[in-house]
Amino acid sequence: MGLSFVSETVSVSTPATSANLGPGFDSLGLALTLHDDLTARVTDSGFTVEISGQGAGELPVDESHLVVRSMLATFDELGERPPGLAVSCVNRIPQARGLGSSSAAIVGGVQLARGLVKGGLELLDDADALRIAARIEGHPDNVAPCLLGGFTVAWTEGVAGARAVSLTPAASVRPTVFIPDERGYTATARAALPAEVPHADGAFNAGRAALLTHALTSDPSLLFPATEDRLHQGYRGPGMPGSASLVAALRSIGVAAVISGAGPTVLALTEVPADFHPGSHWRGEVLGVDDAGARVKGGMVEHAERGPVAAGRTS
Numbered sequence: 001m002g003l004s005f006v007s008e009t010v011s012v013s014t015p016a017t018s019a020n021l022g023p024g025f026d027s028l029g030l031a032l033t034l035h036d037d038l039t040a041r042v043t044d045s046g047f048t049v050e051i052s053g054q055g056a057g058e059l060p061v062d063e064s065h066l067v068v069r070s071m072l073a074t075f076d077e078l079g080e081r082p083p084g085l086a087v088s089c090v091n092r093i094p095q096a097r098g099l100g101s102s103s104a105a106i107v108g109g110v111q112l113a114r115g116l117v118k119g120g121l122e123l124l125d126d127a128d129a130l131r132i133a134a135r136i137e138g139h140p141d142n143v144a145p146c147l148l149g150g151f152t153v154a155w156t157e158g159v160a161g162a163r164a165v166s167l168t169p170a171a172s173v174r175p176t177v178f179i180p181d182e183r184g185y186t187a188t189a190r191a192a193l194p195a196e197v198p199h200a201d202g203a204f205n206a207g208r209a210a211l212l213t214h215a216l217t218s219d220p221s222l223l224f225p226a227t228e229d230r231l232h233q234g235y236r237g238p239g240m241p242g243s244a245s246l247v248a249a250l251r252s253i254g255v256a257a258v259i260s261g262a263g264p265t266v267l268a269l270t271e272v273p274a275d276f277h278p279g280s281h282w283r284g285e286v287l288g289v290d291d292a293g294a295r296v297k298g299g300m301v302e303h304a305e306r307g308p309v310a311a312g313r314t315s
């Protein structure tokens with residue numbers, strides 16, 4: 001039996017995310033209150049994309065656009081593609097800065113596709129959505145908080161693929177991001193990592209990542225030691241010296257600062273003194289934690305609730 005597509009426009013608001021958070025390489029992530037707003041509807045033919053804001057005039061506007069590619073991958077899992085799609089993107093998340101822009105596009109596409117199919121949220125549940133999005137992105141630490149909101153711990157489990165839990169950060173956690181003008185690409189930053197690391201560094205990070213789940217949710221006074229890392233930031237520093245210097249400057253005054261995702265944005269998880277000046281080419285912004293994640297609105301999904309999934313929230 002074929003799928004039925006809804007005729008209404010569906011929409012989704014996808015949060016920016018900060019991954020790694022220091023020691024949690026490819027696992028920990030935080031959803032932030034900075035969003036791209038996406039809509040989509042089924043058309044008779046063709047794939048079109050309208051873009052305003054970040055990436056307008058640069059990103060493709062056909063089926064090679066990451067949102068459309070992610071929608072098509074999701075329709076393929078569901079078993080049928082619609083004849084055409086009209087997608088619209090209002091982009092606010094700076095791209096290629098370490099704030100999860102690609103994951104926001106991917107999760108947005110997965111969610112829009114689920115919303116455009118009658119019963120789509122049941123045919124593919126949130127656990128499926130996470131698995132599909134992580135497969136497209138290649139690692140789960142940005143797509144998990146984007147989809148689920150909050151502070152997420154994500155992992156990959158054999159054939160089951162990506163799984164995640166979402167935890168509620170302590171109310172006092174107010175992330176500050178320092179965003180530079182220049183871009184940095186995840187693929188480049190990953191290429192700077194060694195194939196092997198010393199056992200002592202693995203043990204160091206395991207302890208710090210475990211501590212970070214406690215510090216972020218229950219005891220922010222421990223965020224400074226909990227954000228130490230030996231697995232990625234040191235190797236990537238030479239490729240983003242300005243970001244490495246800013247992290248060092250913030251940490252020297254006791255701020256729990258890390259590279260956000262693959263950089264070059266810097267994330268501070270504790271309060272930055274008002275008289276701290278990062279330098280002219282950094283744009284500092286205090287954000288909140290998005291605790292909802294990327295929920296679909298419109299179409300057949302107004303009344304759908306998030307189901308219990310491996311990716312469920314625990315608070």
Ligand SMILES: Nc1ncnc2c1ncn2[C@@H]1O[C@H](COP(=O)(O)OP(=O)(O)OP(=O)(O)O)[C@@H](O)[C@H]1O
Binds near residue numbers: 066097104261
């Ligand atoms: N909103 C978007 N729409 C379409 N494509 C996008 C969008 N945002 C990002 N992309 C694609 O993803 C690329 C950036 O991905 P990349 O993983 O390097 O950075 P990021 O996701 O912003 O950072 P990080 O993964 O470190 O948080 C862009 O060059 C573009 O090709």
Ligand SMILES: N[C@@H](CCO)C(=O)O
Binds near residue numbers: 019026139262
């Ligand atoms: N864990 C990823 C996040 C960026 O996509 C990395 O640091 O490469």
